[in-house]
Amino acid sequence: MAKMLINGESVDSVTGQTYEVRNPANGDVVDAVPKGNADDARAAIDAAAAAFDSWAHTSAEERAKLLFKSSELVNANRKELAEVLTREQGKPLLEADTEIEHFLHGLEFYAGLASKVRGAQVPLPAKNAYGMVIRKPLGVCGAIVPWNFPITLMGTKVGPALAAGNTVVVKPASTTPLCSIRIIELMNQAGLPKGVLNIITGPGGVVGEELLKNPKIRRIAFTGESSTGKHVAEVACADFKRVTLELGGSDPMIVCDDADVQKALSGAMVGRFWNAGQACLAVKRLYVFETLFDEFVSGLVSKVARYDVGDGMTKPEKPKIRMGPLHTAAQREEIESQVADAVSRGARVVLGGSRPEGQQYEKGFYYNPTILVDVPDDARAVTEETFGPLLPIFKVSSLDEAIDRANGSIYGLGSSIWTKNIDTIDTAVDRIQAGNVWVNSLHYGYDELPFGGVKASGFGREHGPEALDYYLEPKGVVITR
Numbered sequence: 001m002a003k004m005l006i007n008g009e010s011v012d013s014v015t016g017q018t019y020e021v022r023n024p025a026n027g028d029v030v031d032a033v034p035k036g037n038a039d040d041a042r043a044a045i046d047a048a049a050a051a052f053d054s055w056a057h058t059s060a061e062e063r064a065k066l067l068f069k070s071s072e073l074v075n076a077n078r079k080e081l082a083e084v085l086t087r088e089q090g091k092p093l094l095e096a097d098t099e100i101e102h103f104l105h106g107l108e109f110y111a112g113l114a115s116k117v118r119g120a121q122v123p124l125p126a127k128n129a130y131g132m133v134i135r136k137p138l139g140v141c142g143a144i145v146p147w148n149f150p151i152t153l154m155g156t157k158v159g160p161a162l163a164a165g166n167t168v169v170v171k172p173a174s175t176t177p178l179c180s181i182r183i184i185e186l187m188n189q190a191g192l193p194k195g196v197l198n199i200i201t202g203p204g205g206v207v208g209e210e211l212l213k214n215p216k217i218r219r220i221a222f223t224g225e226s227s228t229g230k231h232v233a234e235v236a237c238a239d240f241k242r243v244t245l246e247l248g249g250s251d252p253m254i255v256c257d258d259a260d261v262q263k264a265l266s267g268a269m270v271g272r273f274w275n276a277g278q279a280c281l282a283v284k285r286l287y288v289f290e291t292l293f294d295e296f297v298s299g300l301v302s303k304v305a306r307y308d309v310g311d312g313m314t315k316p317e318k319p320k321i322r323m324g325p326l327h328t329a330a331q332r333e334e335i336e337s338q339v340a341d342a343v344s345r346g347a348r349v350v351l352g353g354s355r356p357e358g359q360q361y362e363k364g365f366y367y368n369p370t371i372l373v374d375v376p377d378d379a380r381a382v383t384e385e386t387f388g389p390l391l392p393i394f395k396v397s398s399l400d401e402a403i404d405r406a407n408g409s410i411y412g413l414g415s416s417i418w419t420k421n422i423d424t425i426d427t428a429v430d431r432i433q434a435g436n437v438w439v440n441s442l443h444y445g446y447d448e449l450p451f452g453g454v455k456a457s458g459f460g461r462e463h464g465p466e467a468l469d470y471y472l473e474p475k476g477v478v479i480t481r
């Protein structure tokens with residue numbers, strides 16, 4: 001059985017209770033983990049608080065070395081880790097391995113930055129005086145992670161937090177704790193001092209809630225649904241914690257009439273159906289110029305038909321590509337009800353729209369990749385986040401119409417525009433309400449660039465050197481000679 005890791009020790013919950021983690025592909029039990037409570041969370045927070053001063057005063061060079069060493073050790077166990085991730089999450093092995101790779105790249109990115117943090121010297125109007133800005137770590141950080149990319153989204157929090165000299169308590173999603181626990185164990189084995197990096201498991205409303213309320217936690221990095229994010233903000237901000245919220249999205253993709261159609265088709269396919277569509281930055285609304293519309297829809301339908309739905313541990317015959325199950329039964333039901341709602345309002349299903357049939361699918365949460373057209377703007381598939389393999393495609397007649405409709409969402413996470421015209425690019429980059437615009441590029445969160453949202457997609461940024469700003473407090477110092 002997997003255990004929590006608190007103060008460098010693998011431990012059970014003080015309650016002695018456990019729960020099972022099940023494989024979404026077939027319902028098998030993958031492993032069991034402790035069902036932690038608030039006392040367990042407090043033990044982890046106390047350990048991280050005790051470790052903080054020493055870690056904050058460890059040289060940045062030394063912190064970087066330990067992060068690089070952690071990365072090496074995780075990499076050495078990559079195959080085993082990817083398999084665990086596939087079993088608990090459902091994503092195909094190739095995607096699980098890519099996720100571990102992204103985690104390692106991010107960890108090394110922040111390891112490299114650890115010793116490059118700069119302050120400032122500032123001239124002052126006062127006589128014989130000058131100012132300095134020094135940057136101090138905040139203290140204990142709570143990292144609350146969702147189930148869709150459990151490893152990369154843990155890395156986007158742990159990497160900058162540790163590089164900047166903070167200590168961390170990780171709370172993975174209840175359904176995806178196993179690969180995360182294994183990675184935290186490996187990072188501790190790599191030499192991180194006791195208490196610097198801890199992981200606790202249990203219900204979000206219990207152990208996660210303790211992170212939000214406990215006064216020893218000074219920073220909450222949260223990724224999850226916008227509704228949970230609202231609660232996180234209410235509770236954690238009321239305790240004056242520094243909070244960043246990476247929330248839901250409904251990314252628009254705009255394909256103009258001068259786009260490279262083949263590249264845009266690949267961008268739409270991977271952008272929507274990677275991880276069975278369960279990505280915050282997935283393409284969730286596709287706006288295509290009317291001159292291209294029919295060609296684009298039929299091109300996409302034949303490309304997406306290559307997906308073969310099945311267990312992520314197995315590979316289909318080429319040219320088929322694997323798409324895994326949805327992560328939970330509730331996730332599949334949500335997509336089904338969004339499709340039914342769209343159809344009841346006049347939408348047409350041009351691909352999918354159903355569960356795959358056959359005995360091999362009976363125990364998993366499978367759903368066929370689905371493409372809809374003629375979806376009205378008030379359908380749930382447009383107004384809500386669609387967190388699964390469902391893509392509505394809309395016909396637009398101008399750039400203005402495309403941008404207005406792209407902006408007609410409560411969300412503002414990512415977006416993309418596909419065109420060769422520099423004026424169109426400039427207008428889109430300027431006007432689309434989103435934290436990220438990809439131009440002729442796949443929707444993807446590069447470690448090198450800041451990533452985050454506006455509107456109901458949250459606030460604050462992960463990735464990039466910018467993320468360090470959320471883990472370091474500037475301190476103003478006046479020195480008089």
Ligand code: NAD
Pocket residue numbers: 144145146147148149153171172173174203204205206207208209212223224225226228229231232245246247248249279280281385387413452453457458
């Ligand atoms: P969720 O909000 O249900 O859960 C996220 C995490 O919060 C889990 O670890 C959960 O246990 C914890 N939690 C739940 N209640 C809590 C509480 N009261 N206090 C503290 N923690 C609590 O989200 P999910 O279903 O796991 O993830 C899917 C959502 O995440 C989607 O909306 C997706 O768009 C979003 N997401 C956003 C980004 C981004 O970077 N913007 C990235 C990935 C996913």
